[in-house]
Amino acid sequence: MRFRVAARNTAPMHILLAEDDAETAALVERGLADAGHKVTHVADGDAAHRAGDAADFDLAVVDRMLPGVDGLEVVRRWRAAGIRVPVIMLTALGSIGDRVAGLEAGADDYLVKPFAFAELSARVGALLRRPPLAEAPTRFHVGDVTLDLLRREVRRGAREIRLQPREFGILEQLMRNAGRIVTRAMLLEEVWGFHFDPQTNIVESHLSRMRGKLNEGFDSDPIETLRGVGYRMRGGD
Amino acid sequence: MTEKRRSAVYRIAFIYSGAFALAVALLGVLVYVAAERALRGEQDLALGEATAALERSYRTEGYAGLIDAIGERGSTNGVVTFGYALFDASGRKVAGSFDLDLPPPGYSNVAFRDPVEGLDHARALTTRLDRNLSLVVGIDSQVLERLDRLILSLFAGVLVLILAIGAGGALVLGSYLRRRLDRISGTAQAIIAGDMRRRVPVSPRGDEFDQLGIALNLMLERIARLLDNLRQVSADVAHDLRTPLARLRAGLEAALSVDDPAAQRAAIAKAVEQADATLALFGGILRIVEVDAGDVRQGFVTVDLTALAEDLVDSYAPAVTDKGRTLACDIAPGIAVPGDRELIAQAVINLLDNAQAHTPPGTAIRLTLRAEPGIARLEVADDGPGVAAADRARIVERFVRLDRSRAAHGHGLGLNLVDAIARAHGGTLAIEDAAPGLSAVLRLPRI
Numbered sequence: 001m002r003f004r005v006a007a008r009n010t011a012p013m014h015i016l017l018a019e020d021d022a023e024t025a026a027l028v029e030r031g032l033a034d035a036g037h038k039v040t041h042v043a044d045g046d047a048a049h050r051a052g053d054a055a056d057f058d059l060a061v062v063d064r065m066l067p068g069v070d071g072l073e074v075v076r077r078w079r080a081a082g083i084r085v086p087v088i089m090l091t092a093l094g095s096i097g098d099r100v101a102g103l104e105a106g107a108d109d110y111l112v113k114p115f116a117f118a119e120l121s122a123r124v125g126a127l128l129r130r131p132p133l134a135e136a137p138t139r140f141h142v143g144d145v146t147l148d149l150l151r152r153e154v155r156r157g158a159r160e161i162r163l164q165p166r167e168f169g170i171l172e173q174l175m176r177n178a179g180r181i182v183t184r185a186m187l188l189e190e191v192w193g194f195h196f197d198p199q200t201n202i203v204e205s206h207l208s209r210m211r212g213k214l215n216e217g218f219d220s221d222p223i224e225t226l227r228g229v230g231y232r233m234r235g236g237d
Numbered sequence: 238m239t240e241k242r243r244s245a246v247y248r249i250a251f252i253y254s255g256a257f258a259l260a261v262a263l264l265g266v267l268v269y270v271a272a273e274r275a276l277r278g279e280q281d282l283a284l285g286e287a288t289a290a291l292e293r294s295y296r297t298e299g300y301a302g303l304i305d306a307i308g309e310r311g312s313t314n315g316v317v318t319f320g321y322a323l324f325d326a327s328g329r330k331v332a333g334s335f336d337l338d339l340p341p342p343g344y345s346n347v348a349f350r351d352p353v354e355g356l357d358h359a360r361a362l363t364t365r366l367d368r369n370l371s372l373v374v375g376i377d378s379q380v381l382e383r384l385d386r387l388i389l390s391l392f393a394g395v396l397v398l399i400l401a402i403g404a405g406g407a408l409v410l411g412s413y414l415r416r417r418l419d420r421i422s423g424t425a426q427a428i429i430a431g432d433m434r435r436r437v438p439v440s441p442r443g444d445e446f447d448q449l450g451i452a453l454n455l456m457l458e459r460i461a462r463l464l465d466n467l468r469q470v471s472a473d474v475a476h477d478l479r480t481p482l483a484r485l486r487a488g489l490e491a492a493l494s495v496d497d498p499a500a501q502r503a504a505i506a507k508a509v510e511q512a513d514a515t516l517a518l519f520g521g522i523l524r525i526v527e528v529d530a531g532d533v534r535q536g537f538v539t540v541d542l543t544a545l546a547e548d549l550v551d552s553y554a555p556a557v558t559d560k561g562r563t564l565a566c567d568i569a570p571g572i573a574v575p576g577d578r579e580l581i582a583q584a585v586i587n588l589l590d591n592a593q594a595h596t597p598p599g600t601a602i603r604l605t606l607r608a609e610p611g612i613a614r615l616e617v618a619d620d621g622p623g624v625a626a627a628d629r630a631r632i633v634e635r636f637v638r639l640d641r642s643r644a645a646h647g648h649g650l651g652l653n654l655v656d657a658i659a660r661a662h663g664g665t666l667a668i669e670d671a672a673p674g675l676s677a678v679l680r681l682p683r684i
Contacts, residue, residue, distance in 0.1 A: 094520060095527045096536060096577065114516060166552055192552065196524070196583055197517070199590040199651070205556035 013058040013128050017041045018048035018074065019090065020067055024113070028061065031117045032124065045069030052078050057085050059128050061120070064091035064102065072105040079106035086127040088120070099195060118181065118229045125180040140175040142233055143222050145214065147175050156214055166191060167210035170203070174223060179235025181226060207231060246418070247411040254403025261399050265392030272388055276381050277360070281344055284362040287319060287374045295366050303366075304332060318377040320349065320359065326369045335375055339363070347375060358382075417446045421453065433461055466529050470522055478515060485511040521650040528657040533577050539684060540581055542572045542613050546606045549582060553589050561598030564589070568606040572613045574681045576662045581681070584658040587651040588617040588677045596621030600674075612664075613683040618676035629668045629675075655679065 015032055019025040020043045029039045040055070042048045045068040052060060052074070060078075064071040075087050089107040091098060102110045109123050138149045146155045147168075154161045154171060163171065169191035173182050184203045188194045192202075207223070215221050224232045287310070294306035307321045320335030328339045337349035342363045351357040361375035420438050427435040436457060437450035485508055492504030527533065550566040557564040574581070585604075592602045600621040607614045624632060633652045652666070655677070659666040664681035 094523065095532075096579070097532060100536065112520075164551070192582075194579060194582060194586075196579070198583075198586045200553065200556045200560075200586075200593060202552050202556050205559045206552070208559075209555055 016060040122181040142178040174233040183230035246414040250407030320375040620674040
């Protein structure tokens with residue numbers, strides 16, 4: 001199955017933001033609006049629950065500690081009611097147990113406060129276009145790069161490129177999110193399963209090796225480095 | 238004494254010896270009653286036999302024969318004193334030495350006049366031989382009474398002895414238990430008074446009190462560790478978080494007084510960096526506190542340490558090479574430990590980070606995983622400059638950086654977190670001399 005990534009500027013998405021801290025909410029709301037999304041902001045759990053029930057959101061950003069019904073319970077109720085909106089949970093609680101609880105309640109991603117807006121934005125982008133499981137592609141094609149998950153095979157043009165497993169994992173994440181930023185933390189989570197940031201930049205060394213193999217004999221680099229934020233695979237054919 | 242009355246230990250000891258004495262007293266009463274009944278039965282039997290013999294003499298040889306028979310029988314039969322008397326129809330005694338009034342026919346307890354002792358008690362059997370003659374055979378109860386008295390006094394003596402021994406034992410036992418308990422409560426009092434270092438004294442006997450003491454000491458150890466941890470965190474927050482925050486504030490303040498937008502931008506960018514570093518520091522402290530609190534144990538699964546170590550070496554080798562060092566490994570197959578995969582990964586990563594951060598380029602780093610009996614031994618060693626013996630134990634402590642000026646080399650929490658993770662897994666972290674270089678050895682209980 002071939003999966004072509006759509007152009008970067010698609011139709012605006014409708015995002016529900018449930019956050020009781022006015023300042024954080026204003027920052028997030030402005031950032032998401034700048035990225036072209038329509039944002040509905042609610043400040044407590046009951047309102048969040050009702051809003052999620054009433055309208056069809058493309059994504060919800062839910063603070064874990066909401067007044068009234070807490071964020072975990074809101075997501076749990078949505079899931080129980082069959083509302084499958086992708087959820088990013090924001091929290092000031094960063095322990096291992098808290099993260100597990102958040103994911104078990106049905107959140108798709110979990111971001112610990114304080115966070116860089118670029119991190120939230122990248123995760124919103126990744127979740128918004130995550131295809132439903134049933135349509136999960138096994139083959140990605142971005143520019144002249146092709147990645148086949150089943151055959152563990154990467155080609156650029158006609159040339160086969162041999163990658164180490166971690167390098168393959170990084171390229172897979174970049175291609176799944178072609179045209180969008182993938183942060184270092186996202187790569188650490190997805191490729192290594194680490195929810196902490198090692199002092200040594202293992203992502204960078206693997207990425208630069210992978211990039212070297214990918215670009216050998218080519219003039220253009222399909223991977224962009226955004227300093228301090230992450231990486232992006234140039235989308236579109 | 239009030240103290241003793243309130244004491245559960247004395248109460249139990251006294252109640253126990255009291256109950257024992259009561260049981261002995263009950264046994265005494267039973268023995269007394271049974272012996273009495275048996276002896277009385279014997280007595281009545283002997284009276285019956287004597288009466289039957291005399292009656293036979295009377296029937297065959299008449300009155301004179303009877304008197305002869307009484308004379309022959311004499312007054313004693315072993316230890317038992319018999320008495321005989323004959324009465325006529327009017328109730329007057331006509332013969333015999335037994336000095337009493339005619340009792341009613343059959344067995345009866347009678348009073349008689351003893352020529353030596355005066356009025357005395359006896360058991361008597363009265364039989365009518367014919368219309369004019371009644372025979373009374375009696376046994377002096379003296380022997381029986383003496384026996385009864387002997388039994389009673391024996392038991393009374395034993396009872397007193399038991400009460401004395403019981404009370405003495407209760408006092409000894411009570412004071413012994415009190416002494417043992419006082420040692421525990423003394424420790425508790427000392428701790429309440431603020432001496433957190435006090436521990437319950439434990440004897441080598443290993444009895445129940447020692448086991449309790451050991452359990453309490455372990456609990457105290459844990460509490461002390463948590464308290465130390467809390468104290469340390471407060472001190473750390475006060476000291477090590479204030480410094481970067483002060484620097485951050487000073488930087489922002491300086492940026493306010495500059496007009497050049499480019500300089501302001503740079504100052505803001507620097508401030509964000511400093512804020513991130515401070516947050517990372519804060520996150521590091523919280524992580525250690527979380528691991529130390531021990532809640533992470535609930536999420537333990539079987540971790541394939543062999544696979545994890547290989548994976549980490551694969552992940553780290555390129556970065557290590559980029560920095561001009563080498564990473565080699567020697568990993569034994571099939572080693573698994575119960576634990577949290579991510580925490581163990583973080584521990585190993587911190588050791589690898591550490592080996593890189595404090596060694597010059599060209600250093601060879603080596604990760605070795607070995608199975609020891611019951612233990613998985615993971616070592617990260619380098620051939621760098623190493624650490625002086627005096628500093629080796631210290632670098633595990635929180636916020637200890639041997640070279641304070643090189644702030645770029647982390648926040649001084651790395652090894653402390655590794656130590657916390659090792660402890661949370663029931664293992665240890667040891668910093669050893671690799672001669673040359675430094676070796677960090679992580680030992681975790683193996684499956």
